[in-house]
Amino acid sequence: MTADEARLSPLRVFDAVKALAFIGDLSMGQPTDHSPRTAWLAARLAHAAQLDAAACDTVRETSLLRWSGCTANAGGFAELFGDDVQVRGAMLENRSGWAKPLEGRGDVGALLAPLAQIHCEVSGEVARMLGLARETERALRHIFESWDGHGVPAQLAGEAVPFAVFVVGLAGDLEALGRAHGVAAALALVAQRSETRYPARLVAIAAQHAHEWIAELDRATPGELDAALATPAMQQTTSAELIADVIDLKLPWMTGFSRAVAATAAQCCARLTADPAAPLRVYRAGLIHGIGRAAVPNGIWNATTRLPESAWEKVRLVPYWTARAGKQAGALNEAAELASQAYERLDGSGYFRGAREAALTLEARVLAATVAWVALRSARPWRAALCAEEAARQLHDDVAAGRLSGEVVDALLADSGVTAPRPAGGGTPGARASAQGSSQASAPLSAREIDVLRAISRGASNKEAARALTLSPSTVRTHVESVFRKLECSTRAAATLKAAALGLL
Known part of the structure; x- marks a missing residue:
């Protein structure tokens, strides 16, 4: 059996999404049911907020894929904090002192913004590759935006932000903070973020229902969670x-x-x-x-x-x-x-x-x-x-x-x-020869651009890629910019993900 033959076996998108959610939860230092629980709470919050069925599906999909960009920026978190897994768990659970390693290094938000950009671009690309709706992709590309406009990557505010972002963000905070500090403490922290991270009307709904929702969630079986979270789009097939x-x-x-x-x-x-x-x-x-x-x-x-x-x-x-x-x-x-x-x-x-x-x-x-x-x-x-x-x-x-x-x-x-x-x-x-033949015919990249992309996808800086390929750093930079433009991305991680799908790596 060739690799091409092996790829023909279909996999339900929902099962791929659940695997990606598991990977994301591990990356975030969370229990491995964090994302499914967040999605369940987000679906309840969306329904209580009277969102229509399509918007509720967007909320479910966005919740499950929210951390699908975490592997892509793990190196950046490791450079800033040392332990990329532990610090993200501390951030999510609002543990004191998580930003201490950044003291004296400048504005924390500015330091984290490039990592957020990587995360958003990769998670949005994951949704696109899975064939999910444009609304889910857009929500993931803006998953760290805030109601008050101080989020990232685009500093959107209010109604300009996909509403699913607020629903998922609040549900995720309720799940993580509730587990770490108790539901009452979680609601107090959520209230402090009202009109900054998410709109007040969602906070009011959460305050009214959180205790009963979490009690019901704690009683739910894995099968019941699956039934509540699988959307029609996630019944399609994909590959692993x-x-x-x-x-x-x-x-x-x-x-x-x-x-x-x-x-x-x-x-x-x-x-x-x-x-x-x-x-x-x-x-x-x-x-x-x-x-x-x-x-x-x-x-x-x-x-x-x-x-x-x-x-x-x-x-x-x-x-x-x-x-x-x-x-x-x-x-x-x-x-x-x-x-x-x-x-x-x-x-x-x-x-x-x-x-x-x-x-x-x-x-x-x-x-x-x-x-x-x-x-x-x-x-x-x-x-x-x-x-x-x-x-x-x-x-x-x-x-x-x-x-x-x-x-x-x-x-x-x-x-x-x-x-x-x-x-x-x-x-x-x-398989490599076949992939190169087919992908180079369909991809818009030149042979030299592919060489540069392969080098940077494995972590080489522009200077290192230049030395390896006997090019000038400025030539490598020009090729990188061209690759980004042609692949419609702005980060090396997203370019690597797209190139892997094209068989270029």
Whole structure:
């Protein structure tokens, strides 16, 4: 089975949205039901405010995708605060002292505005790629605007702001603050934000109904939440590649990694079994195996020295969170269960379960070996990418030690000696060539613009891209501006997301 064949299996938009909501909640340092609970409260608030059915649907969709841009600006939060996950949880829950790391560095709002721009642009693009209504996309592109005009990114005020923004913002505050401080305290904080963050009439409605709504919400089952939140637009189908791309936005050096794992694993699996469904299962698992990565601060991922045990404990929980995402994301449950075995080893030395050979299916063995292979062939902050021969040697060492399957490793490396796909090219050699042929024909970018885009999508500055491509910084800047104009975006993260969808990375 080729990667193109694997992509043909449809996924309900609602299940993709729930997976993206899970990733967003992890990124925000929140319980993984924060976004669904926010959406439920927002729907009640919208109905009580007498919004029509279409507006209520916009509120539901916006609530679930509100944090879908969080992986894209994680690096910026890490640079400003150190721990990108912890600080966003502190901000959302109004914990005192969250801005202390910014003391003496200028206006807090000005420092955070570029990060908000990235977030808004990416989340709006996610809605567009999912085929949701223009109203949902517009609300997400302005999700941090305020009633009084002091929000971002466009400083819109009052009626100029999509009304869903106020409904979702108030519902989100009620959910997070109510959980952290109690409903009464949450309502007091919401009241302080009346006529600044959101209009007074919404605050009055929340004050009247909040206690009964939250009590009812606490009694709701996951099935009841799903029934209350699924909109007609979210009954359409999509593919899981968007989830993979959002996952990989957290770390520029991971650009294309999940797609490369998926494509490589599917091809390897097809060599080992006659079951036509097996490569599809492995492909989808490869796309989403990194969901849990959102729960780990970027500072840990970017460390260039040996991790302390406390950091390793967070890393070991990555596949646990991936498994949990499947429980929440409906049709992705089977794929997430398989994906959560990506770091298991036959001798029980892997994580998070410490599963041994008898418990690991062929598909799990394929995924584990593929993740290891693609990672070894990729550059990391602590080492350069390994050449194919050295990466193959390390895999064979793991086979000899009883950690990886020899059958799988042989199949993985079979096609062309030890030459195999690298994520820097976006997948397997065949898939990459096909993608380049089709995407370059349809994309408006020149070959040199694509080269520059690939460099900056992996975190290179203009100067670094210039050195790598033997261009002047001014030429790179001109290409970047042209890429942004042609792709209709203004941030590198949004350009990366669009380029991944076009098969350019």
